[in-house]
Amino acid sequence: MFQVIGGRGVQVTRLLAPGRAVLVEAVRGRKSRTDTVAKSKQGRIKVPPPVDPTEMVVLKERYAEYEMITRALRLEFKEEVLRKKYEEETGSMAEEHRALMVFNDQENLRMLQQRVVRIQMEKEEAENKQVEAAIERELQQQEFIKEKEREILKLQEDAKNFITLENLDQRIEEALDSPKNYNFAVDKEGRVVKQTMLQ
C-alpha cells in the first residue's frame, strides 16, 4: 500500500514514535493519476493508526522473545527433518556404520600415540642439534681468535724487519752492496738453471 510500509513483515513494530500525523505521499489504488478525487474524500488526510508508546515497548519485548523462541523451534525442526532423512539412508547400515566409527576412533587413537612419540623424538633431536650447533659456534669463535692472535704475532715479528726512516740509508747501502741475480734458464724438459754469467 504505502511505499514506506512495503511487503510482509512486522508492521506493528515499525512505528514506535507517532510523531508524524500527516503522510506526504498519495496512494495509487484503483484510480490512476488523472482520475478526480471522490467528493467525499476531497480534504482527507490519511493518518497512520495511533500507537501507545508504553504498549509499544512492551510489545517489542514480547515480539523479541517470541521471535527468539520461534527461531529456536524452527532450527529444532530442521535438525529433526535432517536427522530423519539421514537415518532413513543409514538405517539399514546402522550396525556397520557404528562398527566402522568405533574402528575409526581406535585408529585415530593409535595414530595419535605414534604421532606423540614421534614428535617427542623430533623435539629431543632438535634440542641436541641446537646444543651441538652452539658448541660448534664456540669452537669456531675460539679458532678465529687464535688465528687472529697468530697473525698479530707474525706481524709483530715482521715489523722488526721493516724499513723505517732511520734504517733507510742503511738498508739502501745494504741493498746496493749485495746484488741479486734473477736470471735463469729453462730447458725444454723443464730443467731450471740458476747459474748464469754474472756481470
Added chain:
Amino acid sequence: MVHLSSLLLKNYHGGYVVIRLALAGHKQANRPFYRIVAAYNKRARDGKYIEQLGTYDPLPNIYNEKLVSFNFDRIKYWIGCGAHPTKPISKLLGLAGFFPLHPMTITEAERQRAQTEPIAAGPGDDLQQGQKEAEP
C-alpha cells in the same frame, strides 16, 4: 481424493512454502470454513496446495466452541523444510500450545480488558482510553 501435488509441484523462482488458511467450500454463502494448508506463496488462496495440515471452523458450535485440528507431525516437517506460518496460523498454534503465545493475542486481550473495565467500574477509567486516543 488423492492429490498428486507432490509429483506435479511447479518450480517457482524465489517462491517459498507457507502454512496458511484457505477457504473451503464456496458453495455456501455466510458459512466459512478454513483448511490449514501448506502451499506455495504465489498460489491463489484457495488454489492448489501441497498438503492439508488441519482445519479451522471460525463459527462457534452449539457448545460455543471453535474447532481446530492440526497435524503436528507434518507441520513440524514443513517448518523444518522452511515453511512460513502466517499471522492467524501463528496465533492459532500459540493458543494450541505448539508455539509460544503470540504477542498480539496477549495485547488484544489486554486491550479488551482495558475497554471492558471502565464499563464495569464506571466512568472513572477514562484515562487509559484518553491516552490511547491522544496518541495520533
